[in-house]
Amino acid sequence: MSVAASDVEAFVMSLPETTKGEHGHRPGFRVRKSLLVVIENEGDVALLCVEPDERNALLTEAPNAFKEIRNKSGKLGQSWITVDLAKADAALVYEVIEETWRRLAPKRAIEALDRLRSG
Numbered sequence: 001m002s003v004a005a006s007d008v009e010a011f012v013m014s015l016p017e018t019t020k021g022e023h024g025h026r027p028g029f030r031v032r033k034s035l036l037v038v039i040e041n042e043g044d045v046a047l048l049c050v051e052p053d054e055r056n057a058l059l060t061e062a063p064n065a066f067k068e069i070r071n072k073s074g075k076l077g078q079s080w081i082t083v084d085l086a087k088a089d090a091a092l093v094y095e096v097i098e099e100t101w102r103r104l105a106p107k108r109a110i111e112a113l114d115r116l117r118s119g
Contacts, residue, residue, distance in 0.1 A: 002085060002086045002087065002088060002090070003085050003088055003089075003090035003093050003094075004043070004085065005039050005043030005044075005046065005085060006043070007090065008037065008039065008046055008085065008093065008097070009027070009029070009039065011094050011097065012029045012036065012037050012097060012101075013029070015031065015097075015098065015101050015105070015109070015113060016105070016109040016110075016112045016113050016116075017031055017032070017105060017106065017109040018030065018031050018036065018101065019031075023035060023038050024038075026038050026039060026040045027039045031101055031104045031105045031109070032104060032105070032106065034049075034104040035049060036048075036049055036097065036100055036101055036104065037049070037097060043085070044084065044085060044086065045082050045083065045084055045085065046082070046083050046085060046093070047069070047080050047081070047082055047083075048080065048081050048082075048083055048093075048096055048097065048100065049079055049080055049100050049104075050079065050080070050081050050096060050100060051079075051100075051103075052078045052079075054096065054099070055068070055078070055079075055080075055081050058081060058092075058096065059081070061092075062087075062088065062089065062092065064084070064087050065083055065084050065087040065088035065089070065092075066081050066082065066083050066084075066088070067081065067082045067083075067084070068081060068082075069081060069082055083096075
C-alpha cells in the first residue's frame with residue numbers, strides 16, 4: 001500500500017530526461033525546467049504537480065493520502081498536492097507522476113519511454 005521516498009525517486013529518475021536538484025533545500029525533480037516532484041519531511045511527504053481536475057479526483061479517491069495545499073494567505077494551490085507516502089498506494093503515486101511527466105516532457109523523451117516499455 002505505501003511507497004518509500006527512495007522508490008519515488010527511483011521511479012522519477014527512470015523517466016527519460018528527468019533531473020534531480022534542489023527546490024528550497026529539498027530534493028526536487030524536473031523534466032525540462034518544470035518541477036515535477038518535491039520530497040519533503042525527510043521523505044514522509046511528496047509534493048506532486050497535478051492538473052486541477054486530477055487534484056480534485058485524488059482528494060476524493062484517497063483523502064487519507066492526498067491533501068490540498070494552501071499558500072500563506074489561505075489560497076488554494078491549483079497545481080500542487082501533497083501525498084503522505086505511508087498512506088498512499090504506490091501504483092497511484094507513480095501513475096500521477098507519469099501523467100504529469102508526459103504532460104511536461106519533450107516528445108522525444110515520451111517516445112523513448114514508450115519504446116523502452118514496448119521492447
